[in-house]
Amino acid sequence: MAVTFTKEQQETIDARGESVLVSAAAGSGKTAVLVERIIRMVEDPVHPVDIDRLLVVTFTSAAAAQMRERISLALSRAVEEQPENAHLIRQLTLIHHAQITTIDSFCLYLVRNHFDEIGLDPDFRVADEGEIRLLKRDVLSDLLEERFAEEETEAKEGEAARTGSFQEVAEYFSPQGNDKRLEEQLLSLYEFAMSYPWPEEWLEEHKRDYDVPEGGLDACPWMEELKSHVKRQLSEAGQLLEQALALCREPDGPYMYQDTLLEDLGQVEELSRRESYEALFDGLSGLSFGRISAKKDPAVSTEKRERAKELRGTVKDLLSGLKEKYFYASAQAQAERMRACAPFARTLLGLAQEFCRRFAQKKRERGILDFHDMEHLALSILLEREDGKLRPTRTALQLREIYEEIMIDEYQDSNLVQEYLLLSISGEEDGRYNRFMVGDVKQSIYRFRLARPELFMEKFDRYRKREEEAQDQEGADQKNRERRIDLKKNFRSRRQVTESVNDVFSCLMGKDLGGVAYDEDAALYPGAVFPEEEAQPGGEDAYRTEVLLCVPGEDGMEEKEREAMAVAGRIRELVGKLPVTDGETKQLRPARYSDMVILLRSPSGWDETFKKVLEAEGIPVYITSRTGYFAAxxxxxxxxxxxxxxxxxxxxxxxxxxxxxxxxxxxxxxxxxxxxxxxxxxxxxxxxxxxxxxxxxxxxxxxxxxxxxxxxxxxxxxxxxxxxxxxxxxxxxxxxxxxxxxxxxxxxxxxxxxxxxxxxxxxxxxFGLFHFIRYMEQVEKYDIDYGEASLQDENADTVRIMSIHRSKGLEFPVCFVSGLGKRFNLQDAAKPVIVDMDLGIGLDHVDSVLRMKQGTLKKSVMAGKLQRDSLGEELRILYVAMTRAQEKLILTGSLKAEDAERLQGEEAQQESLAEKRRAKASACMPGEPDVFQKDRYLPYFLRAGASCYLDWLLPAWQQTGQKIGLTDASGLLAGQVEKEQGREERLMELKAFLQEAAGGTGMPGMEQSGQPEQTARPEQADHPQQNVSADSAQDALIRLQARLKSGYPHQNLAGLYTKTTVSELKKAGMAEAAEEAYHLFEEEEVIPYLPRFVRSEDSLGGAARGSAYHKALELFPFADWQKREGAEPAEAELKALLDQMQEQGKLPPEYRQAVSPRRLALFLNSSLAGRMARADGAGVLHKEQPFVLGLPASELGAEFPEEETVLIQGIIDVYFEEDGELVVADYKTDAVSQPQELVNRYRAQLDYYARALEQLTRKKVKEKIIYSFALQREILL
Missing domain, CATH: 1.10.486.10 (PCRA; domain 4)
Incomplete structure (x- = not known):
C-alpha cells in the first residue's frame, strides 16, 4: 500500500536545488522521509542521480546500516516494478559503495585515500580507546616531569621564580601537591580544543583571556553574556512587581503595599537603564527596600496579601543574587584580579599546546590515529589557510563535483569541525546550495561530547519557510537557496502522550532555557492512527499519562527502592490488561513485559536496585547497559x-x-x-x-x-x-x-x-604484563566499560531498563520515566577551571602570599552560563524521555517531605484543575494542541533554579491540571516483608544441612576476588525465571550460596562520612560554587607574617582568637548591659568585666589577652547587640547552641546518593526569637578587607545553622547575620 505523506513531508521529499534545514519533531518520520527523498532522487526521470553521488552522514553506525538496508529494499522494489530500467539495476551494485556512513567513517575514508597529501604513513591504524588513554597519560607525565626538572635546575642556579612560572601554576591548580589535578585540567583543555577546527589556534587565542582591554571590563567580549543575563533578571523582577501591583489594585487587594511596590519598581527600572559594570555595581550596592506597611484591614484578602509579599520577596532574592554572584567587587578590583590571573592562564594554555604537539608526535611515531586525528586530518585534506583566510583544496573541489547532495542526519549534534568539513565539499560557496540537514534541537543531548546545537539554531532562525517567502518579497529572493521545513506531525504516540509533552514543555522550554521556543512550530501534533481505544476497558482514560510520586515513609526503604516498588506494582497491574497495538498485526492485544521500558537519567546504582525489586516481584528484567564488566x-x-x-x-x-x-x-x-x-x-x-x-x-x-x-x-x-x-x-x-x-x-x-x-x-x-594492567586500569577508570558479555535475548519478554541517552531514536508502547526526584549533577560549574568553547577559560584568583582564593568575574559569568547550558540540556533530555512512549507514559519520582505535604493538601484543587483542562481540551479542534496561552510560561528564575526534574514538573503540572498520584508503597512493602520472613525461615531450616555440606570450613574459591561483587546473579543461571524448590537441599544450597556471596551493595558509599561538622563542610567547599572542594580534614591555618617587634610570644592564632571572642560573648550578661553613648566608658567597664571573668576562672588568661575591650565595645554599640539584649531580657536569647542535622549525602558530592544521610554537627554562636521568627548570628574575627569575602566563606555555614534551627524549632529563620570584628560591622545574608 502506497504511503501517504503530509504536506510538509512531501515538501521535504521534493525540495531540489536549495539548502534545506528540516526541523523534525520526535516521531515525525524523518528516517522514512529521508529514505524516500533519496529514492526519488535516484528515480528522477529528468535528473536521475547515482546513489554513490550522495553523501549521507548519520550519527551512529547502526543508523547508517539501517538506512542502507532500507534504501536497498526500496531499490529492490523499484527494480521489480521496472525490471528493464538499467539505471535502477545499476544502483543495486552502487549501493554497496555508497557513502552512507558516520562522520568518523567518512573522515577515515578521506585519510586512507589521500594520505599522501598530508604526509601520513599509509600503514597507520585506528587506536583502541584504552591505548589512547594510556598514551595520553604517559605523554602528560613526561611533559610535567620535564617541566618540574627544568624549574628545579633554574632554582639551583639562583634564578628567581617568575609570576606564572610552571611551579606556581602547578601549585595553583594542584594544591597539596596533587599533580593529578593539573593533569585533569590539561586533558580537559585538550578535549575542548580538539572540538575546534584549529586546536592550537584556539589555545593561543585564549591565552589573552585575562588581559583587560583598554576599554576596561566593559570591552571584554564575555561581558555581553553578563549584561544579557542581568537584563533578563531585571526584566523578570519588573514583571513580578507589576504582578504584585496588580494584586494591590484588586478590590480586596493589599492596597497599603502599593506605594512601597512602586518605589521598588522605580529602582528596578532605574537599574535597567544602567549599562556599564561600574554603574550596575553602584546601583546594586546602593539598593534599599523600604519597610512594607503593617496596616491591618479585614477587607484585604489574606491570600493576596501573602502573595504580594511573596512576589516582592522573590524580587529581593533575584537582585541580591545578582549582587552576590557578579557585583560583589568594584570594576577596578575585578580588573586587578583578572590581571593577576593572566600569567597563570598563559602558562596553563601553553602547557596544553605543548601537550597537543607532543601527543600528536607520539601517535605519529607509533603509526596510530584517534578519532580527533581523523577529523582534523580530513579537514587539512579539504581546507587550507592562507593569510588567515580559508580556501578549498583541489581535493575538496573534486569532491564538490562528485557529490550531488550532502545529507546530514541528527544535525543538532554536529560540532564545528564537522560543520567546516561538510561545508567545504558542498557547493554553497559556488552558488550551488546542496546541503540537506535534518535534526531536532529539542533532542540535542550530547553536550558532553561538545556538540554545538547553536549551529542548528543559527540556520533555524535564518532559513525561511515557504509561507514566509510568499509573504515577503525580500524572502522571495532566497527561494531555491535556503529553506526551513518543520515536520510537526507525530506518528509515534497517542494523543494522550503528545498532549502531556506539549503541556509540560510549553511551560518550560524557551530560547533562554533549552535553546528553542516551544511554540506552535515546536509542538507535537498527533498523527498516529491507533485502533479505537474507547471500546476497550477503561476507554481513553486507560492511556492517560500517569504521575506516580513516592512520598517519604517510615518503611525503612531507600528512595530508589520505594520508587521501584511503585513501578513494579504498576507493571503488574498493566501486564495482561492494558490493550496495546501489536507492531506486526496493528491490532490491539494485552500488554506484555516486553512492551515496557524503564528510563533513567543516570542508571548507575538505580538500575540494579530496580532489577532486584522487580525480580523479587516476579517480573523479568533486562538491563541494557555498558557497565558491570569490571565489577564481575x-x-x-x-x-x-x-x-x-x-x-x-x-x-x-x-x-x-x-x-x-x-x-x-x-x-x-x-x-x-x-x-x-x-x-x-x-x-x-x-x-x-x-x-x-x-x-x-x-x-x-x-x-x-x-x-x-x-x-x-x-x-x-x-x-x-x-x-x-x-x-x-x-x-x-x-x-x-x-x-x-x-x-x-x-x-x-x-x-x-x-x-x-x-x-x-x-x-x-x-606490550607486556605491566602495560596490560595499566591499560585495563585506564579503561576502568574512564568508564570505557564493555558491559558484561550479553547472553540474554533483548527481544525476550522482559521489562527493559536503560538510560535516556541510550533510548534516543527508540520507541516503546509503555514508558516509565523514573528517578525524576534525583538531583541534577551541576558540579562542572564548581570546578577550579571552567572551559567554554566561545568564552575560553574561567579561573579563580589565588593570592599565593596570603594563601587566599577569590572568584573572578569572568569565571562567575562562565559558571552562570555553564549552569544554564546544563539545565537546558537536562530539559532536552527530559523531552527525549517523554517522547519515547507510543501508547502510555508514566512518570515517577520521589518527593521531599515538604512537597508531599503540600501536594496532599492540594488534591482537591488538583482534581478541579484536571477537569477544567479536560473540558477545555474537548472544545479544541482535533489535533490542535491548546498549549500556548501567555500565562502558561513559568518564570525564568523558577526554571533556572531547578535542582531536579520534579522542580520543573510540579509547577508545570499545577499549571496544566495534570492529576498526580501519591504512593507511600506501604502495601507493596508489606508483601515484601512477608516474602523476606519466609526466606529467613527456610534458611534456618537449612542450617544443619549446610554445616554438613560445607564441612564447617566454608566454600573457598567460588567468589573470592578479594573485592566485593556488586550484585549476586542467581537470575543469570540457565533458567532465570524458574523458582527453585525449597524441598531440594542441593538447590537450596545454591540459593544460599548466592545470598551469602552477595557483595556489599553500597560499596560506592565506602568513602562517605557518617558524621562531619559544619566547619569541615565549609573547608571542603560545600555549597559554594566559587570554592574548590578539598579534603575533609583540618587545614593548616595560614597566619599573616608579623615583624618580630610587633609579635608577642603568647599571641593567639586566628582560630584560637575566634574562640576567645566566642567564649567572652557566651559569658556576657546582655540583659544587664545598657547601651552607652561613646566607646570610652563602655571600654573601661568592659575591661573590668573581662578581668573579673579571668579572676573567676571562667575566661583563660590567653583568651583574656586576645579579646580587645575596644572591639567588644564597638560590637555592643551595634544594632545586633541591642536586639540580643532585648531578647535576653525576654528570655529568648540562646548562645552556643549545639545541634545535629541530617543532610542528604548527595549534597556532599554528586557521586553519593540523595537517599543516604550524613549527620552534620555544629554549634550555633547565637540565635534569638523576634516577632515569632528567629534570627541567627555568627561572630567572625577573620582578617578581611571586604564583606563579600565573609559572605563567600560562611554563607553555607549560616545556611546549615538556619536549616537546623527550622527543623528543631519549627519556626522560620527570617535573618542570617555575620558580625565581623575586623570590619566592625554587621553583614546581612
Missing part, C-alpha cells in the same frame, strides 16, 4: 592474579588471589598466615609460613601457591597476555569453577571476553 568477581579475580604476577607485594590483590582456586585458602587460614609476620607485606608472611608455619595443611597450600606464582612469573616473560590468562584458567581450573557457580554461563562469557580484550591489547603499541 571472576574478572577481578583474574586481574588480581595478573597484578600479583607483576608485583606480589600488593596486599589487596594478593588477598583476593589467595581465596581463589589458585590457592584455596580460607579467611581463617589467611589470618593465621598474616599473624606469622604482621609488620611486613602479606607476601612476606606467606613466604615465611610456607617455610615455618605450624599447620601442615596451610603450609602446603602456601608452598603450592608460591610454586604456582613463580611458574607463572616465568611464563609472563615470554607468553602473550591472552595465552598467559588462558594458562591460568586452564591450570587452576578457574574457568570450570566459575562456570559451575550460579550464573555460570554469564561468568564464563565474561572470562572469554577478558581473553578477547587481551588479544585486542596485543594489537596496540604497548
Amino acid at each position: 568477581a571472576e574478572v577481578q579475580t583474574v586481574l588480581n592474579f595478573l597484578r600479583v604476577l607483576n608485583n606480589p607485594l600488593q596486599d589487596i590483590p594478593l588477598f583476593g588471589v589467595l581465596k581463589s582456586p589458585a590457592a584455596f585458602l580460607t579467611d581463617r587460614e589467611i589470618a593465621l598466615i598474616r599473624a606469622k609476620e604482621e609488620q611486613g607485606r602479606l607476601y612476606e608472611s606467606l613466604c615465611l609460613y610456607a617455610r615455618e608455619g605450624e599447620e601442615e595443611e596451610i603450609r602446603e597450600k602456601a608452598a603450592r601457591f608460591l610454586v604456582l606464582l613463580e611458574h607463572f612469573r616465568d611464563l609472563a616473560v615470554y607468553l602473550p597476555i591472552h595465552e598467559l590468562i588462558g594458562k591460568f584458567l586452564e591450570e587452576t581450573g578457574y574457568l570450570y569453577t566459575a562456570s559451575a557457580l550460579p550464573g555460570g554461563e554469564q561468568r564464563r562469557a565474561n572470562l572469554e571476553m577478558l581473553l578477547s580484550r587481551a588479544e585486542t591489547f596485543e594489537k596496540t603499541s604497548y
